[in-house]
Amino acid sequence: MSSIHPSQGGKIDGPVLPHDSIEKGHHWRTKDDEFDAGKLGMWLFLGTEVLLFAGLFCGYAIMRMKYPEAFANGSHYLDWRWGALNTLVLLWSSYTIASAIRHTQLGNRGWATINLVITWFCALFFILIKFTFEYGPKWAEGKRPGVLFDYPYAQHSMEPMWWSLYYAATGIHASHVIIGMGLIGWLIYKNMRGWYGPKNYLAMENVGLYWHIVDLIWIFLFPLLYLIH
Amino acid sequence: MSSLDTHAGAAPQLGGDHHGSYLTSKGGLWADIANWATTVDHKKIGVMYLTALLILFFLGGVMALAVRFELLEPTRIIVNQAGETVTTGQRLAFLATDGATASNIYNRAMTLHGAIMTFMFIVPGIPASLGNFFLPLMIGAKDVAFPKLNLGSWYVYVFGSLFALASALVGGIDTGWTLYTPYSTMTDADHWRLVAMVMGVFIMGFASIMTGLNFVVTVHKLRAPGMGWFDMPLFVWAIYATAIIQVLATPVIGITTLMLIFERLFNFGLFDPRLGGDPVLFQHFFWFYSHPVVYIMILPAFGVISETITCHARKPIFGYKSVAFASLGIAAVSFIVWGHHMFTSQGELTAAIFSFLTFFVAVPTAIKVFNWIATLYKGSIVFNTPMLYTLGFLFLFTIGGLTGLPLATLSTDMHLHDSYYVVAHFHYVMFGGTVIALLAGMHHWWPKMFGKMYAERPAQLGFWLVFLGFNVTFFIQFIMGAHGMPRRYASYPDEYQWMHLISTVGSWMLLAGFLVHLFTFIHSLLQGKPAGANPWGGLTLEWHADSPPDEHNFAHEPIVKHGPYDYDTVVPPHCDPADYPLPENPHKH
Ligand SMILES: [Cu+2]
Numbered sequence: 001m002s003s004i005h006p007s008q009g010g011k012i013d014g015p016v017l018p019h020d021s022i023e024k025g026h027h028w029r030t031k032d033d034e035f036d037a038g039k040l041g042m043w044l045f046l047g048t049e050v051l052l053f054a055g056l057f058c059g060y061a062i063m064r065m066k067y068p069e070a071f072a073n074g075s076h077y078l079d080w081r082w083g084a085l086n087t088l089v090l091l092w093s094s095y096t097i098a099s100a101i102r103h104t105q106l107g108n109r110g111w112a113t114i115n116l117v118i119t120w121f122c123a124l125f126f127i128l129i130k131f132t133f134e135y136g137p138k139w140a141e142g143k144r145p146g147v148l149f150d151y152p153y154a155q156h157s158m159e160p161m162w163w164s165l166y167y168a169a170t171g172i173h174a175s176h177v178i179i180g181m182g183l184i185g186w187l188i189y190k191n192m193r194g195w196y197g198p199k200n201y202l203a204m205e206n207v208g209l210y211w212h213i214v215d216l217i218w219i220f221l222f223p224l225l226y227l228i229h
Numbered sequence: 230m231s232s233l234d235t236h237a238g239a240a241p242q243l244g245g246d247h248h249g250s251y252l253t254s255k256g257g258l259w260a261d262i263a264n265w266a267t268t269v270d271h272k273k274i275g276v277m278y279l280t281a282l283l284i285l286f287f288l289g290g291v292m293a294l295a296v297r298f299e300l301l302e303p304t305r306i307i308v309n310q311a312g313e314t315v316t317t318g319q320r321l322a323f324l325a326t327d328g329a330t331a332s333n334i335y336n337r338a339m340t341l342h343g344a345i346m347t348f349m350f351i352v353p354g355i356p357a358s359l360g361n362f363f364l365p366l367m368i369g370a371k372d373v374a375f376p377k378l379n380l381g382s383w384y385v386y387v388f389g390s391l392f393a394l395a396s397a398l399v400g401g402i403d404t405g406w407t408l409y410t411p412y413s414t415m416t417d418a419d420h421w422r423l424v425a426m427v428m429g430v431f432i433m434g435f436a437s438i439m440t441g442l443n444f445v446v447t448v449h450k451l452r453a454p455g456m457g458w459f460d461m462p463l464f465v466w467a468i469y470a471t472a473i474i475q476v477l478a479t480p481v482i483g484i485t486t487l488m489l490i491f492e493r494l495f496n497f498g499l500f501d502p503r504l505g506g507d508p509v510l511f512q513h514f515f516w517f518y519s520h521p522v523v524y525i526m527i528l529p530a531f532g533v534i535s536e537t538i539t540c541h542a543r544k545p546i547f548g549y550k551s552v553a554f555a556s557l558g559i560a561a562v563s564f565i566v567w568g569h570h571m572f573t574s575q576g577e578l579t580a581a582i583f584s585f586l587t588f589f590v591a592v593p594t595a596i597k598v599f600n601w602i603a604t605l606y607k608g609s610i611v612f613n614t615p616m617l618y619t620l621g622f623l624f625l626f627t628i629g630g631l632t633g634l635p636l637a638t639l640s641t642d643m644h645l646h647d648s649y650y651v652v653a654h655f656h657y658v659m660f661g662g663t664v665i666a667l668l669a670g671m672h673h674w675w676p677k678m679f680g681k682m683y684a685e686r687p688a689q690l691g692f693w694l695v696f697l698g699f700n701v702t703f704f705i706q707f708i709m710g711a712h713g714m715p716r717r718y719a720s721y722p723d724e725y726q727w728m729h730l731i732s733t734v735g736s737w738m739l740l741a742g743f744l745v746h747l748f749t750f751i752h753s754l755l756q757g758k759p760a761g762a763n764p765w766g767g768l769t770l771e772w773h774a775d776s777p778p779d780e781h782n783f784a785h786e787p788i789v790k791h792g793p794y795d796y797d798t799v800v801p802p803h804c805d806p807a808d809y810p811l812p813e814n815p816h817k818h
Contacts, residue, residue, distance in 0.1 A: 025376075026372075026781075027370060028451075029786075033451075036450060037451075040445075041378075041443070041446045044442045044476050045438075048438055048442075048476055051480035054480075054481075055480070055483075055514060059499055063505075067505060146492075146498050147495060147496035158505045161498050161505050161506070165499070168488065168491060168497065
């Protein structure tokens with residue numbers, strides 16, 4: 001894990017911005033060490049995220065094997081087009097946050113901000129689709145988890161179980177999207193004040209990594225929930 | 230180990246840069262409180278963790294005493310001489326309010342004892358306290374990789390503990406610390422208590438991940454110049470292996486507790502057979518975390534013992550690499566043996582496979598024990614408190630480890646499972662192992678942490694009370710369990726009473742021992758003799774620092790020029806060579 005500090009375009013015209021003068025933490029030998037440590041820490045954290053969702057996927061797999069018809073019915077209740085649209089939205093946002101990082105490395109602060117703002121709106125779009133077109137109508141029809149289930153036309157007695165896992169998996173994922181919106185919003189705020197630049201972009205890179213994992217988990221959830229019958 | 234004389238790395242960069250000890254007051258009580266509450270110094274955070282842990286250890290201990298007190302005699306319904314029918318036993322009845330019986334109180338005390346001691350004391354335990362304090366010092370670093378995250382972990386831990394303890398204040402839960410479904414999802418109408426406890430466990434998981442993540446990165450990125458992986462003290466190896474388990478296992482308890490909360494609040498059904506779920510699935514999830522977690526509890530103890538045994542026997546560790554790799558080996562095996570907690574509730578083939586795998590745990594563990602014993606051979610053993618606790622550890626942990634084998638064997642486990650034999654085995658490993666090692670480490674490092682010596686004689690009295698009290702309490706439980714006494718019951722047939730009586734008397738001896746230690750520690754803080762930088766002649770880097778260490782740990786960045794255990798070739802830092810004569814024919818290894 002070696003860090004990249006692109007030399008091209010490192011200077012920005014105008015006043016000296018905070019990112020030029022950010023010091024390393026007192027306990028680090030070099031800024032590179034600090035950078036690498038930050039990345040290593042983030043990768044470990046991403047490992048914990050994968051393991052958290054692995055537990056959910058495991059529960060899903062076991063219950064799906066026990067009640068294949070209920071789960072097949074369940075996925076028929078979902079409209080794959082909403083899922084596909086949300087997949088595209090997240091994929092696009094993964095691209096924009098990656099370009100925000102690249103623009104920061106190159107010193108194009110304005111473009112970085114624009115890309116971050118697009119990412120933030122993609123996240124918002126994802127959440128709005130999820131809540132207004134998926135959770136909302138389904139909840140109103142009685143397609144709810146566990147004992148809250150109240151859908152009169154259920155064809156299989158284990159459909160509440162399907163909804164439990166659906167809400168748990170997508171809900172925990174959606175909470176990650178919302179946390180990501182908070183983090184990206186914070187990046188936008190700090191970036192507009194000049195905190196990030198070619199020599200200081202670790203926070204942005206780490207949030208980017210987090211955002212990619214959120215995307216990646218959705219890419220597993222989408223086929224498991226929407227496409228497999 | 231021969232490459233220890235490395236001179237890699239730059240020359241010291243900093244001049245003498247003394248800030249005074251980390252304990253130096255910032256002027257005034259409030260300034261000090263504010264300073265400690267916002268500190269990012271790993272040493273202060275280690276002391277804060279140690280304090281919180283000891284308070285929770287005390288609470289968990291009170292619960293254990295209550296449990297043993299109830300078990301002093303069984304509940305008997307007898308007709309007395311006056312011809313009245315009376316109930317005897319029920320010793321905890323005086324605590325019962327609003328319709329609860331002594332047995333209800335017993336169940337809650339038993340649950341809280343387990344929950345506090347595992348989730349709040351022994352899991353964070355040695356890594357968060359001694360690990361926080363000494364890991365950076367031992368690798369010659371100024372701090373852990375992410376100091377703010379470190380402070381955050383302490384607050385998260387305290388917050389989670391308060392959450393869990395809140396459930397005790399409003400009546401407690403009685404599920405046992407394992408929170409097995411469907412019991413945890415169906416009983417106890419006032420379910421907010423259970424939700425509070427489970428939320429507490431969920432929150433404390435974050436603290437554990439924060440600590441583990443921080444330590445992994447610290448070991449990778451902050452070792453002093455000249456310290457290769459195989460120049461690290463074995464305590465660092467042990468903490469490193471522990472940290473990996475913390476990072477990899479804790480997310481699973483996170484999702485498990487979340488699912489349990491969903492189950493409790495919305496009857497999700499995943500663990501509920503009425504809704505198509507499977508209670509044994511909860512057990513799989515739970516033990517997928519909670520088996521590796523016993524190595525989160527014990528590996529740091531192994532690390533402590535490797536330090537104390539070499540320092541107080543003045544011998545290089547026997548088989549450095551095998552001890553180091555055994556830590557990693559245990560960490561690896563720990564993830565594939567969880568099924569041994571469900572031998573009686575799973576298929577025969579699965580049980581046989583898990584049984585087979587479980588025996589693998591014994592291999593790296595035994596390697597360590599043999600290495601420690603070989604280290605003692607021809608050593609100049611000093612029988613001070615840390616060494617007594619170290620020898621006590623070897624004795625008790627060996628019993629604890631060997632009594633695990635009948636539990637891993639399917640045929641004997643059918644007889645022994647869920648009996649007091651399991652309770653005894655578990656306590657020999659966790660108390661006889663981890664708590665005893667924590668006490669070894671606390672006495673070994675106390676002079677470094679606070680710059681004061683403790684009084685040796687009273688501390689040794691404490692050791693004997695703890696050691697004997699422990700054996701009196703728990704050895705009889707092996708016999709009791711083998712004779713069929715099931716764990717967790719508030720009452721029992723008369724035949725078992727003499728054994729319970731012995732066990733309860735032992736618990737009072739333990740209490741006496743801990744009170745003696747509390748006294749020696751407080752006495753040391755108030756009136757202890759100044760310790761000097763290196764009272765034991767230790768060679769690991771923390772003994773190069775002052776006692777108590779400077780705020781930034783070392784005046785100069787240390788450069789590693791000798792191995793952590795070169796007791797046969799190196800005069801310890803800050804020591805008079807006359808006090809530590811080197812052997813004429815150093816034992817080359
Ligand atoms: Cu186990």
